[in-house]
Amino acid sequence: MNVFEIREPGSITGLRPATRETPVPGPGQVVVEMKAASLNFRDLLILKGQYPNLRLPVIPLSDGAGTVIATGPGVSRVRAGDRVAGIFNQNWIDGPPPRRALALGGDRDGVLSEQLLLPEEGVVKIPPALSFEEAATLPCAAVTAWNALFVSGHLRPGQTVLILGTGGVSLFALQFAKMAGARVIVTSSSDSKLEKAARLGADEGINYRTRPEWDKEVLARTDGEGVDHTVEVGGAGTLSRSLACTRPGGHVAVIGVLSGGQAEIPVFPLLSKQLRLQGIYVGSRAHFEAMLGAIVQNGLHPVIDRVLPFEEAPEAFRAMEQGNFTGKICLRF
Numbered sequence: 001m002n003v004f005e006i007r008e009p010g011s012i013t014g015l016r017p018a019t020r021e022t023p024v025p026g027p028g029q030v031v032v033e034m035k036a037a038s039l040n041f042r043d044l045l046i047l048k049g050q051y052p053n054l055r056l057p058v059i060p061l062s063d064g065a066g067t068v069i070a071t072g073p074g075v076s077r078v079r080a081g082d083r084v085a086g087i088f089n090q091n092w093i094d095g096p097p098p099r100r101a102l103a104l105g106g107d108r109d110g111v112l113s114e115q116l117l118l119p120e121e122g123v124v125k126i127p128p129a130l131s132f133e134e135a136a137t138l139p140c141a142a143v144t145a146w147n148a149l150f151v152s153g154h155l156r157p158g159q160t161v162l163i164l165g166t167g168g169v170s171l172f173a174l175q176f177a178k179m180a181g182a183r184v185i186v187t188s189s190s191d192s193k194l195e196k197a198a199r200l201g202a203d204e205g206i207n208y209r210t211r212p213e214w215d216k217e218v219l220a221r222t223d224g225e226g227v228d229h230t231v232e233v234g235g236a237g238t239l240s241r242s243l244a245c246t247r248p249g250g251h252v253a254v255i256g257v258l259s260g261g262q263a264e265i266p267v268f269p270l271l272s273k274q275l276r277l278q279g280i281y282v283g284s285r286a287h288f289e290a291m292l293g294a295i296v297q298n299g300l301h302p303v304i305d306r307v308l309p310f311e312e313a314p315e316a317f318r319a320m321e322q323g324n325f326t327g328k329i330c331l332r333f
């Protein structure tokens with residue numbers, strides 16, 4: 001079967017076509033014929049060799065969906081013909097996070113592969129309302145946004161949520177926050193992307209290029225109080241501003257490293273405002289399944305910027321690197 005693999009990370013040319021033996025399911029395992037996959041910023045970091053504890057060679061990408069084509073002895077959760085998506089962390093089914101993550105496309109081989117062998121516990125069934133491409137956007141970005149807002153954040157209607165940028169996690173956070181009746185402020189480098197965010201329901205937009213002190217603008221738009229929740233995907237370059245414009249007692253979901261992973265934390269504002277910082281690392285299968293229920297009930301559809309064929313995976317990575325997209329970049333097998 002055809003796959004893409006990374007042997008020598010460093011640049012996009014490190015992503016190479018390769019072949020692997022067709023998988024045969026053992027006890028409790030299933031084989032999924034992949035139909036679609038989607039990219040996350042993490043996948044770009046892995047390809048560039050900027051992700052910790054890389055195991056090489058690796059088949060990249062954590063997020064994909066397809067059809068079960070074979071099941072091993074004792075499999076009872078799914079059967080041949082079921083439409084499924086893999087869960088990001090194959091070790092996290094429910095409850096608190098496990099000591100060791102086993103994430104697809106990093107700790108173990110991922111979904112950029114025509115067929116994928118997974119334990120039956122490591123998949124969720126996808127609802128008929130979602131296409132394979134839509135389902136393929138969910139395992140990392142959407143579950144992360146869900147965990148940040150509803151599990152860690154306990155978001156309530158009427159609260160205000162700050163969302164940084166218009167990438168994958170951020171647009172899911174926007175859609176979920178609006179679904180829950182929150183007021184949403186979005187930042188972006190681009191006015192046209194802010195217009196797209198407004199069409200998705202964003203109440204306010206701030207261009208962080210033309211307003212580099214965007215935290216002050218957020219404070220101005222919240223009567224000097226700050227937001228209830230910040231979906232912090234920026235990391236080093238944004239964290240201190242995010243802390244500055246989150247209200248006393250507010251919640252900052254620490255998710256991303258878009259502008260670097262080593263941030264200085266201003267301790268006094270943190271303690272005097274009694275902020276709650278919560279690190280988020282995607283979520284469990286139980287989070288994924290709860291989220292699917294909400295997506296179906298609310299008729300929500302992921303924002304897909306473009307779909308490229310499997311063979312053009314390097315092109316999809318290039319598009320992500322250039323940043324000229326909103327929402328998700330997908331591949332179709």
Ligand SMILES: NC(=O)c1ccc[n+]([C@@H]2O[C@H](COP(=O)([O-])OP(=O)(O)OC[C@H]3O[C@@H](n4cnc5c(N)ncnc54)[C@H](OP(=O)(O)O)[C@@H]3O)[C@@H](O)[C@H]2O)c1
Nearest residue numbers: 040041144165166167168169188189256257258280281282
């Ligand atoms: N901890 C976890 O569980 C978890 C899960 C998923 C992702 N992440 C992390 O979260 C971050 C986002 O991931 P993603 O896959 O959603 O990324 P993505 O889709 O590649 O998002 C890229 C977008 O982020 C925005 N951005 C870039 N630099 C920014 C900055 N300095 N300030 C504000 N926005 C900025 C830009 O939006 P505009 O073009 O609108 O400016 C850009 O288009 C990454 O660091 C990723 O590693 C973590």
